[in-house]
Amino acid sequence: MSAKFEQAIALIDEKNAQDLNREIDNGKSVPKELLYSQRMTACLLDYMPTASEALQIAARAQHICRWEIPRNEYPMTKAGYMNWRNDLKKMHANLAGDILESVGYDSEFVERVQFLISKKSFKKDPDSQTLEDVVCLVFLQYYFEDFATKHDNEKLIDILQKTWNKMSDAAHKNALTIPFSEDTADLIKQALA
Structure with missing residues (x-):
């Protein structure tokens, strides 16, 4: 660089x-x-x-x-x-x-x-989508577990669904490799069902 x-x-x-x-x-x-x-x-x-x-x-x-x-x-x-x-x-x-x-x-x-x-055109601009993917992946990997302690399951499932909808297919695959706790993995399964 x-x-x-x-x-x-x-x-x-x-x-x-x-x-x-x-x-x-x-x-x-x-x-x-x-x-x-x-x-x-x-x-x-x-x-x-x-x-x-x-x-x-x-x-x-x-x-x-x-x-x-x-x-x-x-x-x-x-x-x-x-x-x-x-x-x-x-x-x-x-x-x-x-x-x-x-x-x-x-x-x-x-x-x-x-x-x-x-982030005005993240679904249309490839770099914007990549940035949105990374924002979502960082949230899921580093911040979701703490966030989950402050909200009920209904709210968490809604947040997970909204997060998932912002991400590309490549980011979905990447997210599923994150070593989530059992509780978070269960919430993700419910959100994606």
Whole structure:
């Protein structure tokens, strides 16, 4: 990858390292969004080793500075949730664009990364679909089990079905190789039945 790419990744990581929210990973406390972005990169490169620079940067910047727009600042309704998500996408795209411009990427490349982060055409654009696949795979592998402790089975099955519907056939196959707990595997079977 280019020197610009390495600089962009370092700057994204620098931003995400400022997250005061922490997670424990391998016994070590790390900034939540830094860990998420690293998981996105690892999953993307496992899922699609030939991913373009634009796709790799979009994956790394997917949640850049996410903590700056807290969910609790929006109504706890479906409309509130959607507005929060849309505002986050705009912020992520703008922050990524500023970083990419600062390291010398041209406007066409910057716009491509911003388009991918916005996830406007993920069923039509192959890179957008790949990014959505990776988002779903990372959620299933690293975050679903904790999420499941906070919700009833009916809600979890609904979430699994919505997640599954966003994914490509290739991602479905990949997801079924994740070593889920017995409870999660049972929920997935119910969701897919």
